[in-house]
Amino acid sequence: MKTIRLSIIGFGAVGQGVARVLRNKRDYLVHLGINLLVVAVTDSHGACIDPDGLDLRAVLQRKKESGTVATSNASSLDVIKNTDHDLVIEATPTDIETGEPGLTHIIESFKHGRHVVTSNKGPLALQYKQLYNEAKKHGVIFRFEATVGGAMPILNLAHDALAGNRIISIEGILNGTCNYILSRMTEESLSYKHVLGEAQDLGIAESDPTYDVEGIDTACKLVILANAIFEMDVMYGDVEVTGITKITSEALSLANVENNVIRLIGEVQDGNKRIMRVAPRLIPKQHPLAVGGTLNVALLKTDTAGPICISGKGAGSMETASAILSDIIVICHKNT
Amino acid sequence: MKTIRLSIIGFGAVGQGVARVLRNKRDYLVHLGINLLVVAVTDSHGACIDPDGLDLRAVLQRKKESGTVATSNASSLDVIKNTDHDLVIEATPTDIETGEPGLTHIIESFKHGRHVVTSNKGPLALQYKQLYNEAKKHGVIFRFEATVGGAMPILNLAHDALAGNRIISIEGILNGTCNYILSRMTEESLSYKHVLGEAQDLGIAESDPTYDVEGIDTACKLVILANAIFEMDVMYGDVEVTGITKITSEALSLANVENNVIRLIGEVQDGNKRIMRVAPRLIPKQHPLAVGGTLNVALLKTDTAGPICISGKGAGSMETASAILSDIIVICHKNT
Numbered sequence: 001m002k003t004i005r006l007s008i009i010g011f012g013a014v015g016q017g018v019a020r021v022l023r024n025k026r027d028y029l030v031h032l033g034i035n036l037l038v039v040a041v042t043d044s045h046g047a048c049i050d051p052d053g054l055d056l057r058a059v060l061q062r063k064k065e066s067g068t069v070a071t072s073n074a075s076s077l078d079v080i081k082n083t084d085h086d087l088v089i090e091a092t093p094t095d096i097e098t099g100e101p102g103l104t105h106i107i108e109s110f111k112h113g114r115h116v117v118t119s120n121k122g123p124l125a126l127q128y129k130q131l132y133n134e135a136k137k138h139g140v141i142f143r144f145e146a147t148v149g150g151a152m153p154i155l156n157l158a159h160d161a162l163a164g165n166r167i168i169s170i171e172g173i174l175n176g177t178c179n180y181i182l183s184r185m186t187e188e189s190l191s192y193k194h195v196l197g198e199a200q201d202l203g204i205a206e207s208d209p210t211y212d213v214e215g216i217d218t219a220c221k222l223v224i225l226a227n228a229i230f231e232m233d234v235m236y237g238d239v240e241v242t243g244i245t246k247i248t249s250e251a252l253s254l255a256n257v258e259n260n261v262i263r264l265i266g267e268v269q270d271g272n273k274r275i276m277r278v279a280p281r282l283i284p285k286q287h288p289l290a291v292g293g294t295l296n297v298a299l300l301k302t303d304t305a306g307p308i309c310i311s312g313k314g315a316g317s318m319e320t321a322s323a324i325l326s327d328i329i330v331i332c333h334k335n336t
Numbered sequence: 337m338k339t340i341r342l343s344i345i346g347f348g349a350v351g352q353g354v355a356r357v358l359r360n361k362r363d364y365l366v367h368l369g370i371n372l373l374v375v376a377v378t379d380s381h382g383a384c385i386d387p388d389g390l391d392l393r394a395v396l397q398r399k400k401e402s403g404t405v406a407t408s409n410a411s412s413l414d415v416i417k418n419t420d421h422d423l424v425i426e427a428t429p430t431d432i433e434t435g436e437p438g439l440t441h442i443i444e445s446f447k448h449g450r451h452v453v454t455s456n457k458g459p460l461a462l463q464y465k466q467l468y469n470e471a472k473k474h475g476v477i478f479r480f481e482a483t484v485g486g487a488m489p490i491l492n493l494a495h496d497a498l499a500g501n502r503i504i505s506i507e508g509i510l511n512g513t514c515n516y517i518l519s520r521m522t523e524e525s526l527s528y529k530h531v532l533g534e535a536q537d538l539g540i541a542e543s544d545p546t547y548d549v550e551g552i553d554t555a556c557k558l559v560i561l562a563n564a565i566f567e568m569d570v571m572y573g574d575v576e577v578t579g580i581t582k583i584t585s586e587a588l589s590l591a592n593v594e595n596n597v598i599r600l601i602g603e604v605q606d607g608n609k610r611i612m613r614v615a616p617r618l619i620p621k622q623h624p625l626a627v628g629g630t631l632n633v634a635l636l637k638t639d640t641a642g643p644i645c646i647s648g649k650g651a652g653s654m655e656t657a658s659a660i661l662s663d664i665i666v667i668c669h670k671n672t
Binding site: 021024025028032145151152153156157160161162163164165166285286288291302304305306307308309310311312313316318319321322323324325326327328329330333 | 357360361364368481487488489492493496497498499500501502621622624627638640641642643644645646647648649652654655657658659660661662663664665666669
């Protein structure tokens with residue numbers, strides 16, 4: 001049995017999801033030969049630390065009751081620097097302007113010889129190359145399946161399961177909020193504004209939905225795919241982006257008459273004709289990309305296997321946590 | 337740069353596909369830090385062996401011109417036992433009654449400390465447990481992505497990319513021939529017999545199509561999924577199987593009126609209600625399983641990530657070879 005000591009940095013929906021999944025899956029992990037010990041959890045108020053392993057049930061309970069996990073005022077950075085552990089789960093919120101605090105957390109983790117698994121898109125959309133090089137330099141593993149596609153394992157699919165292939169292009173729906181809005185507008189012939197309000201009521205859209213509906217989130221994910229799968233060296237600003245705010249229910253009805261739907265598609269293509277763009281596109285209803293609701297989907301064109309299509313839930317704290325756990329397990333297996 | 341020495345045992349469509357892919361991908365493999373040296377290729381007439389690495393172009397040419405690769409009368413088993421190499425590609429044809437000659441090839445490879453990648457369903461559908469235990473006992477890696485779903489990487493998806501999840505059930509179309517026949521019958525309102533003849537002319541169905549159309553091939557793949565992903569210990573005889581030979585164009589037309597298609601679905605489910613069956617089923621046209629042509633598709637229900645759907649080309653020598661190459665690369669990475 002291999003013991004891996006880890007910290008959870010950031011304890012919002014994703015961090016709490018990870019704690020729940022680790023609790024639920026203890027037996028499953030033992031069956032895989034892995035003993036995971038969470039030695040520290042942090043949030044913006046402070047940290048709780050136990051070198052022998054925290055009681056995650058108690059930590060979740062304390063967060064629920066008092067709004068914080070803190071039993072000490074150690075910061076996330078203090079934990080990363082000073083608490084002895086192998087692997088950091090970086091689960092702080094995405095800041096697409098600065099990448100912070102995730103960027104500093106991840107780099108400091110590498111410097112201290114700790115592997116990192118993250119769900120935070122900011123650092124990757126801004127500084128992929130630097131992060132890749134730092135991880136390599138310090139001989140640690142860096143994985144980030146949870147940053148793209150929620151539960152849909154597109155990065156690991158392309159890297160590992162399709163390892164024998166060169167990926168030529170990826171087209172996909174990478175934002176569940178936009179897909180929900182466009183699906184509902186089509187199905188119920190409702191206006192953008194009406195469906196956005198409904199999505200906000202359901203917690204599918206944020207109160208400020210800009211990041212999703214203007215295509216920014218999709219563009220960040222595209223940058224991660226471009227850098228990680230296509231070995232490009234690009235940033236958010238390199239993507240041509242159009243959101244969904246100007247799509248009318250009339251446009252959707254017209255599409256419908258021709259047996260099409262409109263979907264917000266992110267597209268990255270390598271080679272002579274390099275493409276990186278996010279835009280609403282007409283998709284035939286029978287096409288594999290024409291998924292509904294909050295689903296995500298990606299169509300990978302490969303040089304040898306041909307086209308491969310994958311779909312799954314695009315968001316949700318447990319779904320994101322499952323992607324994080326898959327990355328943790330891969331790291332544990334590589335380390336044994 | 338890591339050098340891995342391998343043999344290709346069996347040089348039909350799959351073995352030749354592997355040789356072509358390895359030739360085409362030499363630069364790509366070097367980029368990944370892998371130097372693959374094919375030191376032996378065998379077919380039913382004999383073998384060609386070169387400890388310094390064969391010229392695959394010449395081997396392919398000789399096979400084409402003379403019908404065999406043989407430059408010596410060494411058998412496949414001789415090569416497995418006596419030629420110094422790390423990894424055996426077992427690509428002989430499937431025999432579902434005995435599993436031979438693949439079964440003996442694989443076990444002897446393990447005994448000689450060689451990793452194995454295979455596309456041969458027979459040994460796995462009959463003796464999964466024995467093979468798994470033998471590989472473990474001899475400390476070698478055994479991978480077989482190419483046995484299920486052609487280019488669609490379902491085994492590696494479930495094992496690696498979705499490692500954090502328990503897979504609850506898998507439903508899928510695992511035979512491209514049946515899917516082609518049912519799709520064409522629906523689209524063109526043609527009889528089973530007519531479309532079968534057409535598929536035979538196109539090389540999509542064998543001259544004796546029993547293995548495909550009676551659901552036997554799907555059942556074998558289901559057994560491999562059951563054993564490898566669900567850790568069951570089952571054999572071909574444990575699957576309830578119905579083929580597609582009795583489906584009439586009238587049944588398909590009736591389904592069509594209700595916006596359904598009929599597809600041959602393999603289904604495996606773990607837990608209290610253990611299910612392993614292959615049968616034609618009504619599938620709504622908008623359902624992710626309703627793919628057409630020779631595509632394969634699988635819908636995996638997972639405990640944490642929710643449903644994940646993947647599709648890809650179900651057959652073809654290059655597609656199968658791409659699955660084999662992905663397995664080879666994973667083994668090379670694990671061995672460095």
